[in-house]
Amino acid sequence: MQLNKFTDYALRILMYVARPNDVPYTIADIAQDLHVSQNHLVKIVHFMAKQEWIITTRGKGGGLKLNPKTLDFKLGTIVRILQGDHQIVECHTPPCVLRAHCGLKGILDQALQQFYQSLDQYRLKDVLNTPASHSAIAFLTL
Template sequence: MQLNKFTDYALRILMYVAQPRDLPYTIAELAERLEVSQNHAMKIVHFMAKQNWLITTRGKGGGVRLNPDTLKRQLGQIVRILQRDNQIVECNDPPCVLRYGCGLKGILDQAMEQFYASLDQYILGDVIQPVQGHFSLQSPINLINL
């Protein structure tokens, strides 16, 4: 399973703006710090504001803040919405000649659900650890160096 760029950048933005500070974050700052184009950052922030994950304010002193309730959202729920029903395989477009006798799609769909179920064990707040005014992203899952 590979996250699309929209999901990847959206998760980065959520984690970045989760760090509390007095002033709201700006699109320009997010784009620069996360190395995303301003247009792409604006599109993602707009989408997440419509989901009520972010609070946006226009005008002088405006910007982007995290809705505190978003920290309690399950990661699987967030990723499902961001991925927008992105399927691992598409059997109908173009039509696959094997689709009627193939069991692969069902297995892959089950694996995708297990992926989301695994993410649902965590909330956004679990992956954010403030460190002396800066942030580090620390996963509750131990990583293995190969």
């Protein structure tokens, strides 16, 4: 499963704006720090504002910040919404001649569900603070 760029950038933006800041973040600052075009970020930010994951303010001193409720959202839910109705295998366009005798789509659909279930074990707040000690402990236990 590969995340599309929209999802990738959206997750990065959520993590970026979750960091404490005295003033709202601006798209220009985010674009510069994440090395992504402002035009692309505008579309993503607009989408996330409609989802109420972020709060945007226009005008002087405006910008965006994370809606605190978003920290408790499951990662699987966030990724499902961002990815949209993404099928790993499309059997209908163009029509696949193997459809009648193929079990691959069912297996891949099941794998996709397991992917999302795995992500649902974590919330956005779980990916924000990964202490160095976790990686050191994991390394020592190998």
